[in-house]
Amino acid sequence: MTGDKPLEIVLLEMFLLVLLGPLVTGFIQKLKARFQSRQGAGVLQPYRDLVKLLNKGTVQADTASGFFRSIPVLVLATTMAAGALVPVVQAGPPAFPLGDALMLLGLLSLARFLTAVGALDAGGAFGGMGASREMTIAPLVEPVLMMVVFSTALAHGTTELGILAEQRGTSWILTWRAADFLGFAAMLVLLPAETGRIPVDNPDTHLELTMLHEGMLLEHSGPGLGCMMLASHTRQIVTLGLAAALFFPIGAVSTGVIGLLLGAVSFVAKILVLAVYLAVIESSYAKLRLFQVPQYLGIGFVCALMSLALRIL
Amino acid sequence: MATCYAAGAFASLLAVWSGRLALVVGHIAAFAGAVTGLVVSLGILLGNPVQTLTLQLPDLFPFARLSLVVDGLSAYFLLVISLVAVAATIYGPAYLQAHSPEAGAGRRGVQVLALNTFLACMVFLCSAGDALSFILCWEGMTLASYVLVVSDDTDGENARAGLLYMIMTHAGTAMLLVSFLVLTERAGAFDFAALRTAASGLDDSARTTLFFLALVGFATKAGVVPLHVWLPRAHPAAPSHVSALMSGVMLKVAIYGILRFGFDLLAPAFEPLPSSWGWTILVLGTTSAVLGVLYALQQHDLKRLLAFHSVENIGIILIGVGLAMILWRREEVGGTLATLALTAALLHTVNHAAFKGLLFLGAGSILCRTHVRNMEELGGLARHMPWTAGLFLLGAIAISALPPLNGFVSEWLTFQAILGGASIFRGPSGLVIVVSAALLALTGGLAAACFVKAFGVTFLGRPRTAHAEHATEVPLSMIAGMAWLAVLCVLLGVAPGYAMRLLDAPTMAMLHGYGASEVVTAHGPLVLSTALALPGAMKGTAISMTMLALLLLALLPIAWFLRRGLRPSPLRTVPTWTCGMSPTARFDYTATAFAKPLRLVFASLYRPSRSVVKETAGSPYIIKRLVYTGEVVDLAETQIYHRVQHGITTLSKAIRDNSTGRIHGYIGFVLGALFLALLVFGGGQR
Numbered sequence: 001m002t003g004d005k006p007l008e009i010v011l012l013e014m015f016l017l018v019l020l021g022p023l024v025t026g027f028i029q030k031l032k033a034r035f036q037s038r039q040g041a042g043v044l045q046p047y048r049d050l051v052k053l054l055n056k057g058t059v060q061a062d063t064a065s066g067f068f069r070s071i072p073v074l075v076l077a078t079t080m081a082a083g084a085l086v087p088v089v090q091a092g093p094p095a096f097p098l099g100d101a102l103m104l105l106g107l108l109s110l111a112r113f114l115t116a117v118g119a120l121d122a123g124g125a126f127g128g129m130g131a132s133r134e135m136t137i138a139p140l141v142e143p144v145l146m147m148v149v150f151s152t153a154l155a156h157g158t159t160e161l162g163i164l165a166e167q168r169g170t171s172w173i174l175t176w177r178a179a180d181f182l183g184f185a186a187m188l189v190l191l192p193a194e195t196g197r198i199p200v201d202n203p204d205t206h207l208e209l210t211m212l213h214e215g216m217l218l219e220h221s222g223p224g225l226g227c228m229m230l231a232s233h234t235r236q237i238v239t240l241g242l243a244a245a246l247f248f249p250i251g252a253v254s255t256g257v258i259g260l261l262l263g264a265v266s267f268v269a270k271i272l273v274l275a276v277y278l279a280v281i282e283s284s285y286a287k288l289r290l291f292q293v294p295q296y297l298g299i300g301f302v303c304a305l306m307s308l309a310l311r312i313l
Numbered sequence: 314m315a316t317c318y319a320a321g322a323f324a325s326l327l328a329v330w331s332g333r334l335a336l337v338v339g340h341i342a343a344f345a346g347a348v349t350g351l352v353v354s355l356g357i358l359l360g361n362p363v364q365t366l367t368l369q370l371p372d373l374f375p376f377a378r379l380s381l382v383v384d385g386l387s388a389y390f391l392l393v394i395s396l397v398a399v400a401a402t403i404y405g406p407a408y409l410q411a412h413s414p415e416a417g418a419g420r421r422g423v424q425v426l427a428l429n430t431f432l433a434c435m436v437f438l439c440s441a442g443d444a445l446s447f448i449l450c451w452e453g454m455t456l457a458s459y460v461l462v463v464s465d466d467t468d469g470e471n472a473r474a475g476l477l478y479m480i481m482t483h484a485g486t487a488m489l490l491v492s493f494l495v496l497t498e499r500a501g502a503f504d505f506a507a508l509r510t511a512a513s514g515l516d517d518s519a520r521t522t523l524f525f526l527a528l529v530g531f532a533t534k535a536g537v538v539p540l541h542v543w544l545p546r547a548h549p550a551a552p553s554h555v556s557a558l559m560s561g562v563m564l565k566v567a568i569y570g571i572l573r574f575g576f577d578l579l580a581p582a583f584e585p586l587p588s589s590w591g592w593t594i595l596v597l598g599t600t601s602a603v604l605g606v607l608y609a610l611q612q613h614d615l616k617r618l619l620a621f622h623s624v625e626n627i628g629i630i631l632i633g634v635g636l637a638m639i640l641w642r643r644e645e646v647g648g649t650l651a652t653l654a655l656t657a658a659l660l661h662t663v664n665h666a667a668f669k670g671l672l673f674l675g676a677g678s679i680l681c682r683t684h685v686r687n688m689e690e691l692g693g694l695a696r697h698m699p700w701t702a703g704l705f706l707l708g709a710i711a712i713s714a715l716p717p718l719n720g721f722v723s724e725w726l727t728f729q730a731i732l733g734g735a736s737i738f739r740g741p742s743g744l745v746i747v748v749s750a751a752l753l754a755l756t757g758g759l760a761a762a763c764f765v766k767a768f769g770v771t772f773l774g775r776p777r778t779a780h781a782e783h784a785t786e787v788p789l790s791m792i793a794g795m796a797w798l799a800v801l802c803v804l805l806g807v808a809p810g811y812a813m814r815l816l817d818a819p820t821m822a823m824l825h826g827y828g829a830s831e832v833v834t835a836h837g838p839l840v841l842s843t844a845l846a847l848p849g850a851m852k853g854t855a856i857s858m859t860m861l862a863l864l865l866l867a868l869l870p871i872a873w874f875l876r877r878g879l880r881p882s883p884l885r886t887v888p889t890w891t892c893g894m895s896p897t898a899r900f901d902y903t904a905t906a907f908a909k910p911l912r913l914v915f916a917s918l919y920r921p922s923r924s925v926v927k928e929t930a931g932s933p934y935i936i937k938r939l940v941y942t943g944e945v946v947d948l949a950e951t952q953i954y955h956r957v958q959h960g961i962t963t964l965s966k967a968i969r970d971n972s973t974g975r976i977h978g979y980i981g982f983v984l985g986a987l988f989l990a991l992l993v994f995g996g997g998q999r
Contacts, residue, residue, distance in 0.1 A: 054875065057882035061889040063775050063896070065695035065702070069876075069884075076872040081864050097840050097855035098864070102725055103716055110715040113761050117706070120769030120902060123693075124889040128769075128902020135765050136910035139758025146754040150747065154736055158852040159729070167852070219889065223878030230875070294914050305751070312735060312743040 005094045005162065013088035017241065018080055021233030022046035024240070024275050031279035046233060053226030061122035061219050071118035072220060072227035075111045079231040079238070082107035086241035089263035091165035091249060100159040101149045104242060105142060108235060112138055115228070119216035126206070130215020133290060137200060137212065140297050141193045144186060147304035151183045152246050154311050161242070165249035182307035184247050189300035191243060191278065195236045198282040200293055237271065244270040335418070336406050339425030343432055344402040350395035350436055357388035363818040367442065374445070377503040382442030385818030390439040390569045392815065393663050396801065397561045397670045398432055401554040404674050404794030408554055411787070412681040413465070424464050428555065431457035435562060439569050443504040444493045451489070455482050458563060461555045462547050474546035481543040485533025492526040496578070505578060512579050520579055521587050527574045535567035537631065538601040539949035541624045548623065549616035549686065553677020554794070556616060560623040561670035565662050568630055575638055576823040584642065591638030592745070598631025599749040606759045607918060610766070610911055611945045613904045614686045615676045618767055619669065622712060625756060626665040629727065632749060633658025636730050641824060648826040650733045653846040655820050656829040657726035660812065664719040664805055668711040671798035675705035678787040678795070679771065683780040688767065688904045693776035697784045702772045704795045709764035711802045714757040717862045719805035722841070724757060726833070729843045729854060736847070766907045774901040807862045810838030905943065912945065919945035
C-alpha cells in the first residue's frame with residue numbers, strides 16, 4: 001500500500017506549489033492584458049504585491065473578535081497542507097500515507113469555511129455578502145468535483161491522487177473513453193468556479209455586484225491580506241494540479257533525477273495549458289449573474305453524472 | 314450503575330428540602346452512573362475475547378423472565394451514551410440554575426427524576442436481553458424525555474411540541490410492538506435467543522414485513538424523513554443538556570434498534586439479508602441527510618437548526634447501515650466491505666454524539682446567558698464568551714465534515730464504502746449508490762454553509778440586542794462539560810485508528826466476520842486504509858489523519874511568521890467602513906440574508922413565502938416602518954401531514970354525523986362489527 005515516494009519530495013512539492021502559485025496568477029493576468037491589447041504588469045507582479053503587503057502594518061475593524069487575527073494563519077496553513085496532497089513531479093503514493101483527493105477537497109473547504117467566518121467577523125455588509133455568496137456557490141461546486149473524482153477513482157478503486165496518476169500512466173492519454181471526456185468537460189466547467197474566476201467570480205474587483213471571494217477579503221489588511229492572497233494563489237494552483245493529476249498524468253511517472261526533471265517540466269507545461277484556458281475563458285465571457293451560476297454549474301453536474309453513469313453501466 | 318441512577322432518582326426526593334440540593338446530588342449520581350457505564354463498556358469492548366455480560370433480573374412478571382445481555386453492540390452503544398452523559402451531567406446543574414433560577418423545588422425534583430430515569434432507560438434498553446424489558450425501557454425513555462421536554466417552560470409551545478412528540482413516537486412504538494408480539498407469539502418466550510430461533514423459521518416475506526414494521530417504529534424515534542416532524546420541535550424545547558442527550562444519544566438508540574433487528578433478531582441464518590431492507594434504508598438515509606440540512610439552513614432558532622442537523626446526521630449514519638445491509642454476506646464482496654460500511658456508520662454514531670452534544674451545550678450556554686434562541690437577536694458573543702465561541706467553532710468544523718476533525722473521518726469511510734459498493738453493483742443499483750455519494754457531498758457543503766451562518770451570525774459582528782451585549786461567560790463546570798466533548802472530537806479526528814479497536818466487538822457481533830481494525834487499520838493505528846476492504850483489483854486508499862494534523866501543526870508557525878509581517882508594526886483598530894454612515898448592528902449580515910441565495914436556488918423545495926408591509930408617512934417615498942415576514946415550509950409537513958390531518962378531520966366529522974347518541978344504534982354497530990369479524994377471521998377454526 002505504502003509507496004516509495006519519500007516525504008522530502010512531498011514537502012518539496014508542497015513548497016514548490018506555494019512558491020509557484022503567484023506566478024500562475026501573474027501569467028494569467030499578463031495574458032489577459034495582452035488579450036485586451038494592453039501591455040499589462042509583469043508576470044512577477046503578484047510577488048511584488050505580496051512583498052508590499054507583508055511590509056505594511058495592519059488596520060483592523062474594531063468590531064472584530066479575537067478570531068479575526070488568526071484567520072489568515074489558519075487559512076494559509078490549511079491551503080498549504082492541501083498542496084502536499086497533489087502529485088507534482090513524481091506520481092505514486094508517498095512513503096507514509098497522508099491524504100487523498102477527498103482530503104484535498106476537505107482541506108480546501110476548511111480554508112473556505114474559515115475565510116467565510118472571518119468575513120462575518122468585521123460586521124460589514126460587504127463581508128457578509130461575500131461569505132453568503134461564496135457559501136452558496138461552494139456547496140454546488142463541491143459535489144460535482146467529488147463526482148468527477150469518483151468517476152476517475154471508480155476505474156482504479158482508489159481516491160489517492162498519486163496512485164491514480166501512477167496507474168493511468170503516460171500512455172493512458174491515448175485510451176480516453178467517453179467517460180473521461182465527459183469528466184474532463186465537467187472539470188473544465190468547474191475550474192473557473194473553484195479558482196474564483198469569470199464567469200463565476202471576478203478576481204479583479206470587490207464591487208458589490210460582482211464579487212464573491214474578494215468581498216470576504218475586504219476587511220483584511222497588510223500581512224493578513226498578504227496571507228489570504230497567497231492562500232488564494234495556492235488554492236488556484238492546487239486546483240489546477242488536481243485537474244492535471246486526474247486527467248493528464250503524463251510525465252510524472254518515472255523516477256530518478258531525470259524522471260523528476262521530466263516530471264517538473266511536464267507539470268509546468270500542464271499548468272500553463274490550464275492557465276491559458278482560464279485566461280481565454282476570462283477574456284471571452286462576461287460574469288454571470290449570481291442566480292445564473294447554478295445553471296452554469298448544472299452543465300458540469302450533468303457531464304459529471306453522465307461520466308459516472310458511463311463508468312458504472 | 315443501576316444503583317447510581319436509582320440513587321439519582323431518589324435524590325429527587327431531596328427536593329422536598331431544597332431544589333438546589335436535589336439538583337446537585339441527582340446530577341452527581343447520574344455522573345457516577347455514566348462513569349460506571351464508561352468503565353463497564355470499555356471493559357467489555359477491550360476484552361479479548363469479547364465477553365458477553367449476562368444478568369438475570371428478579372422475576373417481576375409471572376409470564377416473562379427479564380435479563381440484561383451486554384454483547385459487543387450493546388457495549389458500544391453503552392459507551393456512546395455514557396460519553397455524552399458524562400458531559401451532560403457535568404454541565405447540567407449550573408445550566409439549570411443559570412437558565413431558570415426561579416424554578417421551585419418541585420420542578421427541580423421532577424427534572425432530576427426524569428433525567429435519571431431517561432439515562433437509566435437508555436442504558437438498559439441497549440443492554441436488554443428480552444423483548445419485554447426492551448419495550449419497557451423504550452416506553453420509559455419516551456415518557457422521561459417527554460417530561461423533560463415539557464419541564465423547561467410553562468408556555469403552550471413546549472406543551473404542543475411534547476404532545477406531537479408523544480403522538481408520533483407512540484404511533485411508531487405501536488408498529489414496533491406488533492413486530493415484537495408476532496415474534497414472541499411464535500417463540501413462546503420473550504428473551505432474544507428464543508426470538509432469534511423463532512425468526513429463523515420465517516419465510517422472506519414475513520421477515521421483511523416484520524422488519525419494516527420495526528423500522529417504522531425506529532425511524533420515527535430516529536427522526537428519519539418523513540417521520541421527523543416532531544424532532545425539530547421537541548428537541549429545542551428541552552433543557553439544553555437534555556437536548557444534547559436527546560439529539561446525541563436517544564436517536565442513536567433507535568439506530569441500535571435497527572441494527573439489532575436487522576443484523577441479529579430477524580436476520581436469516583446464513584443467507585444475505587433481503588435486498589429491499591438495505592436499499593430502503595440507503596434511500597431513506599440519503600433523503601434525510603439532504604432534506605435535513607436544507608431545512609436546517611433556513612432556521613433562525615439556533616437549537617432548532619441543530620435539531621434539523623440531527624436529521625441530517627442520522628441520514629448519514631443510515632447510509633452506512635444501508636450499505637452494510639446490502640453488502641453483507643454477498644459472496645463477490647468477501648465480507649470486508651460490509652464491515653467497512655458498518656464501521657463508517659458506527660463511527661459516525663459516536664462522532665455525531667460528540668459534536669452534536671458539544672453544539673447543543675454551546676447553544677445552551679448562549680441560551681442561559683441571553684435567554685434568546687433566535688440568532689437574529691444575537692451577535693458579537695465571541696467577545697464576551699470566548700470559550701463558548703471557540704468550542705462552538707470546533708464543533709461547527711467537526712459537524713461540517715472538515716478535516717482534521719472527527720466528522721471528516723466517518724464521512725470519508727462512508728465515501729470509501731460507497732466507492733466499493735458502486736464498483737460491485739453495476740447498472741442502475743450502482744447509480745443509486747453513486748447518486749447517494751453525490752448527495753452526501755452536497756450535504757457536507759451545505760452543512761458548512763449552515764455553520765458559517767450559525768457561528769458567524771451568533772458569535773461575530775456586533776451585538777444586535779441588549780441581551781447579546783450583556784452576555785457573560787458561563788461558569789467553569791459548563792465549560793468543562795463542553796471541553797470534554799471537544800476533546801473527544803479532536804481525538805477521534807486526529808487519531809481515529811485507536812477508536813477502531815473499540816469498533817471490533819460491535820462489527821464482529823453483528824456481521825460475524827471481520828472486525829473493524831482488521832479492515833481499516835491493517836497498516837497500524839495511524840493509517841486508515843481501505844486496501845483490504847475493497848474487492849478485486851481495486852487498489853484502495855490510505856490516509857493518515859495523524860500525519861495530516863502534524864503537517865498542519867508544522868505549517869502553522871510558517872503561516873504565523875508571514876502573518877506577523879516583515880516589519881512588525883502595531884495594530885491599528887478603526888471602525889468598519891460602511892460607506893460613510895456610522896456603523897451599527899444593522900449593517901451586519903443577518904441569518905435570513907445569509908441564507909437567501911440558497912433559499913432562491915432551492916426555491917422549488919422550500920416554497921418560500923414573504924410579505925413586506927410598508928407604513929408610509931404622506932408620500933410613498935417616506936417610509937416610517939417596514940415589516941418583513943418570510944417563511945419556508947417543510948415539504949413533508951405540508952404534503953403529507955396536513956393531508957393526513959385533513960383526512961382524519963373529515964373522517965371524524967363523518968363519524969360524528971352518524972353518532973346519534975342513541976345506545977341501540979351503537980349496539981347495532983358493535984353487533985355488525987362482531988358479525989363481520991366472525992365472517993372474516995372465524996373461518997380457520999372450523
